[in-house]
Amino acid sequence: MRQPEVLEAKSGDKKKVLSTACLAFSADPFMRWILPEGQSYLDKYRELVEIYCCEKSLQNSTAFMVESFAGTAIWLPPGVFGDEQKISDWISENVLPEKLETFEQVLDEMEKYHPKDNRSWYLAVLAVDPAFQRRGLGSIMMKHVNRIFDEKGFQGFLETSNPKNISLYQRHGYEIMGEIKVGDCPVVTPMIRKPN
Numbered sequence: 001m002r003q004p005e006v007l008e009a010k011s012g013d014k015k016k017v018l019s020t021a022c023l024a025f026s027a028d029p030f031m032r033w034i035l036p037e038g039q040s041y042l043d044k045y046r047e048l049v050e051i052y053c054c055e056k057s058l059q060n061s062t063a064f065m066v067e068s069f070a071g072t073a074i075w076l077p078p079g080v081f082g083d084e085q086k087i088s089d090w091i092s093e094n095v096l097p098e099k100l101e102t103f104e105q106v107l108d109e110m111e112k113y114h115p116k117d118n119r120s121w122y123l124a125v126l127a128v129d130p131a132f133q134r135r136g137l138g139s140i141m142m143k144h145v146n147r148i149f150d151e152k153g154f155q156g157f158l159e160t161s162n163p164k165n166i167s168l169y170q171r172h173g174y175e176i177m178g179e180i181k182v183g184d185c186p187v188v189t190p191m192i193r194k195p196n
Contacts, residue, residue, distance in 0.1 A: 004137065006144040009063040009072065016069040018046045018054060024071075024127030029186035030161030034095055034103065044094050049074070051090060052082040053124035062121065064141055070132035073141040074125040078118040078154075102183040109180040113190035115157055120192075121149065123158035126165075142172040149195050156193040161186045169193075 009017050022045050025031045035041040053074050057063040062075040076082075095103050114122075123145075128137045149156055158174065160166060166176070166189060174191040181187045 004066040004070070004140060006064050006066055006141055008061055009058060009065045011058050013063075013065065013069070014050070014054060014058060017058075017063060017065065017072045017074065018049055020065070020069045020072045020129050021049050021054075021074070021125050021127040022046050023129050023131075025125070026130075028162060030188060033161075033184075033186055034099070040094070044090075048087075048090055048094075049125060051086040056080050056082055057124070064144060066137050066140060069129070070135075071128040071137035071141055072125070073123065073127075073145065075145065076122045076124055078120055099185075102185050105182045106180060106185050106188060109182065110159060110188060110190065113157075113159075113177050113180075115155065115192065119153065120155050120157050121145070123156060126158075138168055139172065142168070146172055146193070146196075149193070153195050155195055157190070158192075159188050159190045161188050163187075163189075166191070 022042065025045060026041065031045060032041065035044055053076055054063065057074045057076055060077050060080055062077050064073045064075075065071065091103070126138055126141065145156065148154070156174065158169065160169065169191050173193040173196070175193070177190040177192055179187055179189055
């Protein structure tokens with residue numbers, strides 16, 4: 001059986017990339033803690049991903065997909081960040097007031113783990129459409145980017161709030177840096193992979 005090809009996502013693919021991410025993260029512990037109501041999640045999650053990472057990733061040719069948009073990986077290369085003002089505005093408008101302090105504490109803790117060098121790519125979103133999960137598509141996308149990292153001497157960095165994903169990342173060389181647990185927020189696990 002032919003292995004699906006990993007392709008660079010282009011700016012015209014943005015809507016499909018965001019749709020794949022939205023489908024894949026509909027049961028993500030952290031995202032659903034932030035946006036617990038279904039309609040609010042559907043309305044607001046795409047907007048967050050667009051301003052947080054998708055737009056910049058597409059501009060920098062660091063967004064990838066597998067055929068038919070069954071999966072997508074949205075990376076931010078060194079020195080590239082989402083629109084901070086728009087992200088701040090989104091948080092103010094969409095995070096429930098009773099969760100805001102905890103959420104900001106989690107973000108502060110996450111920042112402490114972020115590598116402070118110019119050799120680290122950040123995996124903002126690894127998403128596989130639930131209809132295509134359990135077919136190894138996440139692994140295919142991770143292998144694709146790991147080859148780039150190893151050739152160019154980059155390291156990869158990510159956070160996950162889904163315990164099921166930790167073993168996937170470990171299989172691809174990622175090591176746990178610590179655990180972030182604040183209040184009733186799901187545990188967030190930062191992970192890093194050094195180049196081979």
